[in-house]
Amino acid sequence: MKITAAVMEKADGVVTRRSIKLEEVDLDGPREDEVLVRITSCGVCGTDRGCLHGQEPYPAPGVLGHEGAGTIEAVGRLVDNVKVGDRVLLGFPFCGTCPSCRRGKPRYCVHGSDLMFSGFRLDGSSPMKRAGGEALAARFFQQSSWATHTIAQARQVVRVPDGMDADLLGPLGCSITTGAGTVLNELKPRPNSSIAIFGAGNVGLAAVMAAALTPATRIIVVDKNADRLALARELGATDAVEHDGDTVQRIKDLTNGELDYAVEATDGSNLVAEAVEALGVLGTCAMVGGAKASAPVKLHHGDMLHAGKTLTGVMGGGGTTPDFHLALMHLHAQGRFPLDRLVRRYPFAEVNQAIDDSDAGSAIKPILMM
Ligand SMILES: [Zn+2]
Ligand SMILES: [Zn+2]
Incomplete structure (x- = not known):
């Protein structure tokens, strides 16, 4: 036809x-x-x-x-x-x-x-x-x-x-299932936990909406775009952080160094290393963003080992x-x-x-x- x-x-x-x-x-x-x-x-x-x-x-x-x-x-x-x-x-x-x-x-x-x-x-x-x-x-x-x-x-x-x-x-x-599924199917935030979502595009904002359906009580969104940060707040984010060189420290301040979950959902910025660094002890970071497939991720051996952190890839929301x-x-x-x-x-x-x-x-x- x-x-x-x-x-x-x-x-x-x-x-x-x-x-x-x-x-x-x-x-x-x-x-x-x-x-x-x-x-x-x-x-x-x-x-x-x-x-x-x-x-x-x-x-x-x-x-x-x-x-x-x-x-x-x-x-x-x-x-x-x-x-x-x-x-x-x-x-x-x-x-x-x-x-x-x-x-x-x-x-x-x-x-x-x-x-x-x-x-x-x-x-x-x-x-x-x-x-x-x-x-x-x-x-x-x-x-x-x-x-x-x-x-x-x-x-x-x-x-x-x-x-x-x-x-x-x-x-x-x-995209929407990728963001929401990462939170609801994979991370499954436990009561009174904290989650930071890097990137407020369609995937990240879907993750914010999903996080708002969980018992996580601190939902931090990170982006450079002020309009998107404002929208993220309307959709359930409790804190909005404009991305700059101090982002990791600001998340640590907001969570007393105890961030439980991170979602890296940027459109190619590849902030995985920052998302992992922002985690507290036994925290988990899910990488779902749009970085080039061959992009390297640089992690600190001691930080991963001593804090028992987990980094996991999530495809399509799992x-x-x-x-x-x-x-x-x-x-x-x-x-x-x-x-x-x-x-x-x-x-x-x-x-x-x-x-x-x-x-x-x-x-x-x-x-x-x-
Ligand atoms: Zn897609
Ligand atoms: Zn198959």
Whole structure:
């Protein structure tokens, strides 16, 4: 079928600013374990921008977008978790059969990197082609949802309950779940504990909203952007720290040196070392930020050893997928997880503007409306 996709081009091997153009392309039907989704909205996430700006490798010509939401238009022969007409959001891809998937840890699927960043199915194929027949790298996170329609794995699709605004909920596919899941699934703050969240972008602010749902009593947010710090306070942060050379000491002062948890959720600033240093004895830091994959992290041996600190990576919020997505949807509907406060909607044709605004920090969570 003919669809419209936002195709990213490379010039001399480099993706240039505003290199995305809407284009009519051909889309195959779903395989037996896949679904055809008419995409109605898709978020712009840090990882899309990371691929555009060279922090993560992604082939071009290709199609980005990995926070899609839409309506099921066709299902493969073996699909039984959704049906035609269901409103869905598209979550993380996973193989379903590797050791991690069998252990109930699909976020750590051993094929995760290929499923997210190769641009193709694991067998090297793509369901999307240009009019001339050139295959597009159109399996970003196995969904490439900056398009009017896409093919996704049935297992990565989550049904949105009737009456909910699916177009607002697409970011539960990645950024929002990453921030909230890190707090609620992994760190699980204990009563009267303290947590510091570095970075008040979409991931960090989701972590703030999640922390506000826990018995942690000190929620410190760190950023350079005063507007975002103010918003973080409205969303539940008890303390806002403008990042500078004294940030670690200020957190130690606020917590009497006993910070229990830290979340490093910056968009590439790589403040992991500061987040770990700010921890008190037996503290835990979760790293979820958008630093370049090869970025080094420098820790102090004695500080880690003598204070019994833990540093852990968390992918996509950890946890198991469908129940957690449903929990966040219901919490949002109840007004207890107001993710709409982060969102600005853009027409699909303004995809480059949405990226620019996200890069500039003026939009926290752009959502493209198809
Ligand atoms: Zn797997
Ligand atoms: Zn993402």
